[in-house]
Amino acid sequence: MVFSSFAPIAACVLGLSGVAAPQLPASTLQLSLHETTGRLSSVSLTCDPAGGSHPKSDAACATLTGADGDIAHIKPRLQRCTMIYAPVDAAAFGTWHGKPVTFHATFSNKCAADAQTSGVFGF
Structure with a gap:
């Protein structure tokens, strides 16, 4: 009966093996906007699941899904x-x-970048 005090600890440790590992995103992008004033804005975007620092990651991922990235x-x-x-x-x-993604374009202003990419560059 010496080991009976370890039974709850062993049950907890053994129970962890049934915990699912966190889902890694299927897609990861770094997006940036460089203005003529010198200001640089940059966000990260992960999809499947949506996340990152993009303010509207769900919508941006949906847009990219429609364009197959x-x-x-x-x-x-x-x-x-x-x-x-x-x-x-x-x-x-x-x-x-x-699949690797590389994209570069110049837009007339930030609003045009947002509109032309349906919100992907809306940050």
Whole structure:
């Protein structure tokens, strides 16, 4: 009966083997916007499950899923933007379901970057 005091501890340790490991994201992207003023904004985006520091990761992942991870093939959304020319360079690097992703484009302003990518660069 010396080991009976260890039974609850052993049960806890053995019970941990039934705990599922955390799900790793299927896709991980680093997105950045570089403005002509010198300001640089950058966020991370993970999908499946959605997460990262992107303010609307669920919507951004849904948009990317519709384009199979190809940012250049995202259907732009209708959105009113000012006609102020303040170019931004948008870039994305990472993986989409195991495939490498590299994207770079220049948009007339941050609003245009947001609209043309249906929110992927909306940060």
